[in-house]
Amino acid sequence: MNVREFYRMKTPLQEKLGLFETTFGDGRGKRFALVSGLHGDELDGLYLSYRLAKFLRAWEDSGKPIRGQVSLIPVANPLATAAAERFWPFGQIDVNRCFPGRAGDEGAPFVWAGALFEHLKTFDLAMDVHSSNLFLRECPQVRVVEKFREAVEPYAGQANVDVVWIHDAPTVIETTLSYNLNAAGVPTLVVEMGVGYRIQTQFVDAVFRGVLNLLMNLNILSDALDEPVKKKAIYATERNVRYLNSDSGGFFVPEAQVGSTVRSGDRVGEILNALTGEVKEPVVSKWDGYLFTVRAHPIVYPGSLMARIIET
C-alpha cells in the first residue's frame, strides 16, 4: 500500500490542497481506479474506499498477490467535503462540470479537474462513485451513456447493483469526468447510491462486493469472493423510466422503501399539511414496477420529484 499526493494546488494563503491516492498492486496487469467525492456532500464513496483499503491491506499482509494496480481516490473535492458543501466552495462551481479541464484554464476547479483527468486517463477501468444529492435516495445503480454503452455495459453487469440505467443522448452532459474518461477510451462506471450527507452501509456493502467481482474479472485479484456475483441488474431506459412528481407543496413522509417493487395504486408516501393535520396529497404509484428513487428531503414544492419507477 502506498499513499501519495499526485497533485497539489497552492491556496491563496500559501497552503497546499492535495489530491491523494492510495495504490495497491505490483503494476504488472490491469489498472483500476475508484474515485469519489467529486461532490463534497456525497459520502458513500469514502466508506467504500475505506472498505476496499482495509480489505486490500489485509490481502497484501497475508502475502496474496495483487496484479496490476488498484487506486483509491476517495476525496476528489477536499475543500467541499471539508466545508460540507456539494460544489467547489469558492464560487459554488460544480467540479463535475469542469472536465476535461487543463492547466492554465480559467478557474481553479477547471485546473483541478484537469489534474484529476490527466491522472485517470491512463487506467484500464474507472469507477466514479456518487451518492445522489440532498433530495433523493437512490438504490445502487450504474448509469451508462448510450454512446459508450458497448464499452461500459459488460462491466456494469458485474458491479452487483440493482439497476443499470442507460441514458440517451439528450440527457448527457459532456463536461463530466465519466463522459471525458469514456471518450478518452477509459471505460468508466458511474455508480449512484444512497443520499447526500449520509452513509448507507448496506448499499456500500453491495457495491464493495461488486468492486471485488470486477477486480477478479480484471484478473487483479483471485478468489476474493467465495462465489462470483450472479445478480442480474434491472435495466432502465428512457422508454421504461417513469417520473412521479408532486402536485402540491408541503412536507413528504415516505412509506415505501427504495429498491422495492410496487404495484399501480401502491402508496409511496404522503404530502402533509403541518398546520391543519390533513393529508394534502397521497403520493401513489401509477405503474407496476421497481422503485429505484424515492424522495429523501421532506420539503416539497409543486412539481418536486417524489420517485422514479422502472415500469415492468
Added chain:
Amino acid sequence: MTTGVESILSIELPFNEKLAFYSVSFGEGGVEVAVASGFYGDEHNGMYVCHKLVQFLREVAEGKNCGWKLKGRVRVLPALNPLGTLTDRRYWPFDNRDINVSFPGVPSGETTERIAASVLTALRSCRYCIDLHSGARFFNELPQVRLYEAVQAPMEQAAAFDLPIIWRRITTPLLSGSLAHNLNERGVPTFIVHFGSANRINKFFCQWVFVGILKFLRTVGVLEGDGPELEFTPVGLEHLKSGRTVTPDQEYRVLSKESGLFVADSRVGDVLEKDRPIGRIIDPVGGREVSVVASPRAGVLFTLRTNPVVYEGTLLARVAG
C-alpha cells in the same frame, strides 16, 4: 388601462404561503419592450433601474411628465427570483438551481423549471427584451450590452443604449438554457445589460443604464419626446466612446498565474497600455508581493475582479483590445 400590476406566476410554498412574481406594465397594446431583472438574488442594480423606470413610466402614463409620450407597451419584471432576493442567495434557495439556465422550462416541472416556463410565456410575444444583470458575484462590470449570438437585428439597437461596450459572445451549452438565448431563438432580440457588481447598488452606473434604456425605447419608437431625464455625463469616464464592439477575438481575459490576494490598482473604464499594471498578487502570510498583473493588450478595462481571493487560473479582468 395604461398601468397594470399582475403576477405572472404564484408558487405555492410548502407552508401555506404563496410567492408572487410581479410584472408591471405601462402603455397600450401588445408588449413592445420587456425589462427583466433579478434572476440572481444577490444582484440589486437591475432592481434599482427597474424602480427608476417604473417611477418614470408611471409619470408618463399618468400624464404628469409632459415631455414624453408612450407609444407602446412596456413591461417591467423587477424580481424574478424573489425567494433568492429575500434570503440573500444567488440561485433559487431551496435546491440551489440557477433559473437562468433552466429555459425553456417545464410548466409542471421543478420550481426553477416552472419559473422559467412562466417567464418565457410572459415575454415570448414582446418585440424586444432587456435582461438586467450586475457583474457575476466576484466582478465589477463597466456598463455593457452583451449579445450572445449572431442574431441579425440587434447591433443597431444595441448601439442605441449608448453604453461604452457591446460585447458579442459565443453561445456555450450552458448559455443555451438562458432567457436571452431562448428569446433570441423565438425571434425576440434580447439585450443582456451588465453593470456594477453583486450585493451593491452603483447609482452612477444605474443612472447610466437607466438613461440608456430611455434612449433605446426612443430609438425603437416606444417612447417619444425629450427631457432632462436624458442628460447624463459619465463623470471621470468621459474619455470612453460609446458602443465599442468587442468580438470574441477582441476580448482579452487576464487569468491569475498565482494563488494569493489580488489587489487592484486600476478601475473599470481605464484605458490601458499594453503591459500596464492592473494590480498585484500579494501573499498575506509572507508579506511579499507574488507578482504584478499586467494588461495583455492595449484597450479598455471593462471587467475587474472585486473579490481578492484568487487561485491559479482565477479570472482577474477582461480588456477590450
